[in-house]
Amino acid sequence: MSRELDVVVYGATGFVGELTAQYLADHAPAGTRIGLGGRSETKLAAVRRRLGDKARDWTLIVADSDSPASLDAMCARTQVVCTTVGPYLRYGENLVIAAATSGTDYVDLTGEVPFVRYSVDKADELATASGARIVHSCGFDSVPSDLGAYLLYRAITEHGAGEMTDTTMVVTSLRGGISGGTLDSIRVISEQAKDSETRRLLLNPQALSGGSGDTPRVGINSEPSDMSPVDAKKVDPSLRGTLAPFFMSSYNTRVVRRSNFLLDGAYGDGFRYQETMSVGGVRGLSAVLAGVVTVGTGAFLGAMSFAPTRKILDLVLPKPGTGPSEKTRETGNFVTQTFTTTTSGRRYRSQMRAHGDPGYKATAVMLGESALALALDRDRLPARAGVLTPAVAMGDVLIDRLQTAGFVVEAHELK
Template sequence: MGFDLVLYGATGFTGTLAAKYVNSEYGSSLKWAIAGRTQSKLEKMKADLNLDCDILVADSGDKRSLLKMVKQTKVIATTAGPFARCGTLLVEACVESGVDYCDITGETNWVREMIAKYDDKARETGSRVVCHCGHDSVPWDLSAYMLAKKLKEENGEQVAKFDFYDDIKSAPSGGTLETALGIMFGSESKQKFPASKALGYDALLKTSSGKKSESALKAKNIGYTVALGSRGMPHRSFFFMAGVNANACKRSNAINNYGPNVKYVEGTSFTSIFAAILYVLGYIFYGIGIYTPPLRAIMRAFFLPKPGEGPSEEYMDSGYLHLTGVAKGSEGTVVKSTMSFNVDPGYKDTARMVVESALALALEGKKVTSGGGVFTPGACQKEVLLERLLRTGTTYKFH
């Protein structure tokens, strides 16, 4: 294989950030390429950013071009979404070729379909397909894995409950909003996902042996209310991606067996009850605008970022995520951790997360989960990814 890493969807907002990150952190020490469907855009990007890489051209709708691309690399890292529209053939090409794959999707139903369609074949070819390798849902998935590991190693207990408190500053890009609106109102909302339905049970529960796991995880995330803090913990309210994060942990639990009946609770944290109430009111008014067609049209035309647009560099540098995780064991033991990302987690650090997720497979593949399948980071790269993130800007500690 010629390349250690190929970045697919490189000319998009997050893809560009990923290319900048690879170039600044690894440069000529890594054999890598940027890829997408338009040669001229890729050439302009390479020149503008002075990238030390090659260029590959492949269209997400052309399987032949995708096969040609993936056969030249150890791993594909893709930021090209919506993944239900742009990702399926790329997963198929990687699985058929025995090539590793990482993405930044938050589209849980599409992930279910990828498990149902390709998990068995991936185990045959050795392809490790790892979804949720960005802000959705590396911080929560790795924190849950580490908390469960500590409970088991130090106390011999399984997990009864995860609680997550999200202190975050981030803003959506046009691509993220396009994906979300497509799932809610567009063509993606009408997709049937036949393979996952034919499986007969939730595909997230499919184990590495191809059977249904008995280790369940049920989300009880905070809704459009304020849950008062207790025992020195902050108040919590709604977090938009909590359901996605819970499903990522559900997939990891099915493979790692944190516990037979785990409860998962997540919300945005606030030290002030008044700030939490204002936050809820803001989300309610935003929701009214999104769900009312005339208002949604006005918001998309004049206020919301367009695909390819995103937060400014200055805003991203001021962003952060401080994630507090609390796990309660089956015998009542409590363990607590904090994971911090000190720039915008949704884009600038998502670029870092997906690159490091991919390099964990390309450069340290013998240390991570052996054998193929459709995974989450907490079920595949695990501590190897956490160590790579710690070396490049993340902090993590137990309390």
């Protein structure tokens, strides 16, 4: 593609946007053509100065989410648009259409089921026709989840070990903060959930499977519950205690299932997927803690959907545009392990591990490397277009990039 730029970071004046731009300034190969996009040229110029000498010649592009013409013009100038402007239900619809129409690859950080469903319904056919790769959820939501399952599939296929059956991701370590932007997305989803059709979509475990205008109608019990504690031994004999539900399970599981749909069910006819988090291996204590997490998560989401309690929480929760301190970002970490048993009875585990706050420092790496993969490794990517997932759009290329960036990304058979 003969475009002026390789990557535009849209939303560069925001908290995560500037972190992503800084990662690209520090790690993008020499000669990578990068632009910064946002509503204010003055603020963009201030960000560019803070990024240092490597960014001094980066292009500044003024574009507004409420101005489709400005988004069209921005997309026409770049191979990839990398957007951190959320909540995406509020600010993302025009951009995803602009990218799909212009044949521009797109990556974001959304964790919003209705937005991705909108993207599939409105942008998938446009992107397929133009050759654009629209890749949602390229941060902590949902790269560890999506690549974790893909790694298992790849290893099992290489070994001729059958197909995947019950598969569970376990978050074994998680240390970091939460930003106002993430909480703002929760607010938007809570408001949307008051609509009965949106509520049905959120409860549908296959909400993101299917093509344009084709949301599969399946029972809520067709997949494991997103909000129930799990006996760890049922996940794998090596585990102990009770596992709590992971608070982003209701989104990440839909992304993984979309990958399986896009790969024509390659993970297996009996593939069922859930996500959990470790709260310790002591049986009685972990059961109590898992119960507390379950009740607490439900109570928090309920409070965010009820206007009077949300107003009280808003007084103490981080505001949009804010995030954890540099110390928190530097000292954070995450470890995810995904377990499966194959149709031949063999057990496998994949793992992803990285230093840095998962939602910020590590997410900046995942998003930045996703953008670079689409821009610079086009000849190595799968020949696909449309509304995709990280695993389906980038797969082995993204794995290689994350490993080079210092992530541990691996899969092996358990004995």
